[in-house]
Amino acid sequence: MLHTHEGISRRRLLAGLGLAAGAALTEASVLPRSQLPGWDARTGVLVVGAGAAGVCAAIEAARAGAEVLIVESMPRPGGSSAMSAGVVYAGGGTALQRALGVQDGVEDMYRFLASAGPHAPLDKIQVYCEESAAHFDWLRAQGIPYRERLSRARGAPATDESLYYSGNELAWPAREVARPAPRGHLPGLAGTAGGRRMMEILLARAGALGVRLRTGVAARQLVVESDGRVAGLIVDAAGQRQAIGAARAVVLACGGFVYDRQMLRRHAPALYECSAAWAGAGDLGDGIKLAVAAGAATVHMEHGCAEAPLAGLDSVLAGILVNAAGQRFIAEDSSPLMVGDAIVRHQGGRAWLIADQRSAPATRQDRFLAAARGNTLGDVAVQLDLPRGALQHSIAYYNRHAANGEDPLWRKSPALVRPLQGPPYTAWNLSVADSFFPVYTLGGLQTTVGGAVLNGFGEVIGGLYAVGRTAAGLPVAPCIAQGLSLGDCTFFGRRAGAAAARGEGLA
Template identity: 40%
Template sequence: MTALPEVFDAAVLADAESYDVVVVGFGIAGGCAALEAARAGARVLLLERAAVHGGTTCMAGGHFYLGGGTAVQEATGHRDSPQAMYDFLVSTSRDPDRAKIRAYCEGSVAHFDWLEALGFAFERSYFSGKAVIQPGTEGLMFTGNEKVWPHIAVTPPAPRGHKVPVPGDTQGAKLVMDLLRDRVEDIGIEVRYETGATNLVTDGDGAVVGLAWRRFQTTGLVRASAVVLAAGGFVMNPEMVAAHTPALGAKLFTLGSTHDDGLGIRLGASVGAALERMDEPFITAPFYPPSLLVKGLIVNKDGQRFVAEDSYHARTSYHVLRQRDSAAYLVVDSNHAERPAMPLVPFIDGWETVEEMAAGLGLPVDAFRSTLDRYNAHAARGEDPDFHKQPEWLAPQDSGPWAAYDLSLGKALYAGFTLGGISTTVDGQARRADGSAVRGLYAAGACASGIAQDGQGYCSGLQLGEGSFFGRRAGRHAATGA
């Protein structure tokens, strides 16, 4: 479904119940918005279509992208500053929203403290390996392209992937959501589960003054001074995906909950809010761990390298999908071949000679041999003049036999979600195409277009990090107007 919901006139609210702030969606952004609005003195109603809190947030491993000198960074000896964090995020953004990035970086340490005040502590420890997420409860690791050229030339790299103290790579964020639910209950916010917003209500000036809701067969209306949309992305809406992000098609596994159907985004658009970066998805198929594989080289069907292999996995995937037939192969020698811990990228075969490998992969043998020889010669000297791969991940691949893993779309298990959404100010106010605010309407989390703009510049932890951070700002501004 791509149709915009009907907008109701304020006259329908004559006998409606009234709240100061109504929040739509109880994931990380909505929960933080509701809590901060209530702490600012607002009477808050929180609507959630599911039977429980959490949404897609509860599927996440639990990374929060935070920096500027957090307690975990300090305890593990990693120097960072708001300016360094800002410089890095600006360098990775296609069209950086400098106001949002500045606010996020300068408020990152305080936000770290706010999260811990929910009732947990990030472990003061560091995971030095290259992985998608810490395998244990380590509190910090690199989760982006901080060490990848050209970003490493912009500012000294610092790890900013703060993981909640839950082992493993799934559902770590549920710990935070359970604590957030407890804080919401403690402060007395009314939460209505299995209740979804269906339409927005505006007055004669176009300001949002309430909404309509449905719970099974029951419907109703709520008057509100402000509505915060935090209802997720649109990865589970096939029509919207086809219209905006066709790359998230049948060959990919979609990462989202049932209710990531774009309704919040369509509600915003129905009252004139502009939508940004609707064509940009996050797509990835990590080939590591083990980190040993990172020392290999990735080639396309022409036998050419096209990306630094030590890139964050979504950056690598971003470039794979732009190769001919979206095909690519990871090549390693006998000293570096190892089965991936998460076999999303399948092993193809092994070969005794480079010529046999080229034939087996369907690569032009002369071009592939030239690529391999050039890589090996430079790797032996600890350098990569072509893609600036860092020395710690360089090693000659010259000890046969050789093996290859298939990074091609349709072979590797790619997964993804949407990044586009409602255009917002730094305080979460929904904006029209001309930049003016839609009075009374806010958006946060996957409903909103944020700092994370595409897979090439994404860092693990930005969804939870900026969802919670800007959710808080939206809640406070919705409650107080400041």
């Protein structure tokens, strides 16, 4: 038990710790309810953020009978979700999988997601896998279109197929951990408009349920009762300070913090070096800052999802990836997210794809440039300033086994294994600062499976929930599949909204 002096309460200590953490970045604070003369507006459940997580929370809260208001800081709703392709990672035997003859089970899906490593949230993975098929049914019931077409190509299909391998399922070692299955569920729209269409449908559904939406409204402070329970929010609307009371709960769904460069550099310096932010402009960490000021705990703040610029470039996967030591460090047919994570977190942000004439990009691309080119591997190594002989040794070892269609080191798919032997040789620069290397954050507030925010003692902060990238949710580093973030947003957004409407966070 924690003992304090001079009558300082456990709650006040937590608030002070939270304020100290937030002050280092934003000087965020909370407003005691006793200092507020009254509310300018009231609602039952107040949702902060109109991306997929917030809108799904609002839908379920409204379905449970609560009055719901969404406030969104940007001029238009949708957030990062509307910018995405709309991929939701789902499995365990969804209706679409069954219709296309795909065999998948809850246990295989669980084993695959749990293989993300020691930071994988097993409790959240378990409930997500168990209820994934039903969640897909819910998405389809809202009106999101899915076509009974399966893509067998690597990466997201450019046409209207709705099911594909969106993760690392087919690469080693994942393919030996669990039976591979395509689990990327994509709205049946050609191109990358799926996220925008998904958000249009979800917003329309929320509106039909009576959910109110106010845009251009920025959250500034949480209002807390004397017992620490969150009672509402101070917002800035067109320069006017307003207090909005939430009788049941506040749900923070404000996105991550990739656009707060100071916050990113402090908490995730490796991600800071990546060349492009992959999120909506409102991802400034506002929800995290608000909750930390109220004593909330954060977790995995250094984690992010970074994508190496290899999607759709199958021909180059016959080459080999090397680090600054001239050594291979991952199977080249791993998903671009896994390759990106390896480069960002384990290779100091520097890597090159070594290709011969046959494994050069088959089509024109502008995501990465040649860093070196030569008629011998020695020429290339000198231009890259690699250790003497290292690149030649790596490729000699690879070629010796590739001549027999084998890759004993990283077990790349046999279809992509062949010797590199035809000059000129090219080193394509896949370093995070020198190629198109988009990233978004995964760390955030620590929550229960139901989305309730926890303080530093592991206790629920009454009346406060967090979902989407404001919370540390389903995806962690390494992010092993596309669609995990949107799956997390929609699924756990729903759970938090329903719990908020029931007032479960008031205790």
